[in-house]
Amino acid sequence: MPRFKATVEYDGTGWHGWQTQAGVPTIQESLEQALATALRTPTPVVGSGRTDAGVHAIGQVVHFDVPPSTDPVRLAGQLNGILPRSVAVRDVAPADESFHARFDAVLRTYHYHVSEHPVAIGRSTRLHLRPAPDWEHMNRAASRLVRTADFSAFCRTQAETTNRVCAVSQAAWEEESQPGQWRFRVSADRFLHGMVRAMVGTLLEIGSGRRPADDLERILESRDRREAGPAAPARGLVLARVDYPGSKGA
């Protein structure tokens, strides 16, 4: 069967995360139901990775197999007609039959959105910080996260995996086009469970002066989740993009 690759955007508010679980609404299940309706056949979907309850995506990548001669553009239109308003298929394209959304991914990029001001527009994806943190100080600290290391200290489920080495290639706060609105942009080959939210929570403690910037070295070396800060709330977090060999990078 031909294989398709799709990029999916979702507002995770009210959803129980990506992965199908009995009895609660998930993005994966919603997408599989829409595909079953559009293609008239059960269609399992494989995503690039899980996102937690309340976490959003603008660039979740998935793959699935379709009946021969399925038209990708027409399928995208059909899916967007069926899916709830909080889920959108940004594009659908044919992929190599061996393409695997999860195993082939080489780089994942997350954004975490915050604001110095109270927020009325887009508050489902942005956290108001009061008072504003010291951005420069926080950015100096963030640069220490750019390394290949064991990130156990930022991993929520210690038992999840035996290999906790991640290659973080980018970790920085940048101001967005609207003054006073910032995002933390972090890329790595892989992320452990809860890793970005633990990083952001720890950096916000540093940015507000409640924790020294050089604490990051000690936290990383401890490999103990209790040494890092509290997880930042899910709603500021967005899976921004997933790169594969040959894509142009984040």
Next chain:
Amino acid sequence: MPRFKATVEYDGTGWHGWQTQAGVPTIQESLEQALATALRTPTPVVGSGRTDAGVHAIGQVVHFDVPPSTDPVRLAGQLNGILPRSVAVRDVAPADESFHARFDAVLRTYHYHVSEHPVAIGRSTRLHLRPAPDWEHMNRAASRLVRTADFSAFCRTQAETTNRVCAVSQAAWEEESQPGQWRFRVSADRFLHGMVRAMVGTLLEIGSGRRPADDLERILESRDRREAGPAAPARGLVLARVDYPGSKGA
């Protein structure tokens, strides 16, 4: 009485615009009710200008008078505790007693948000265009709007005002930080009723090839609203900022 200046953000979805009208929810009324509660006295609010039903703001500027020794920071906190989630006071500061939010404004800037992709996050403030317009072509056309001229052809209510001369100092489409998401950014000393939405509607016709770019000259000279394109939907429009003498410009 001391006068305060405040910057207000709102998601206009479901609101009947800025200006108080009997029997329907408006932003002005909501703000006046919150001020009456916080200050324990009726407090009329003057905004920099009206926004229509469904139109948003990140930088609406207002003024109002307060009892002596009112603390602006404490007041902002109180207001944000009272206001509905779709309205936020970004800051409150003392102003000169002669400051007038409407008459003193020298420059107003609007953004209109669109997307080449279906949208799930932030869809209350962004329009999905299908197919994507020709951005370069549309930008060449937009540059012809940068002039001081009679903009009657882009004014919804012909009877509104006898002076329909506006000095448009900026009108351009720019790609936002997320690829495929664009905004039209337009600044002028004043805007006529429905002017930005008529401009955007006309430019989108040009960008999709349904109208030649040099049509703008003819439309402007006609001073006839029927010559311009249909108004773009309210929900993509955001009052971004209002400048006063001495502020640094849009």
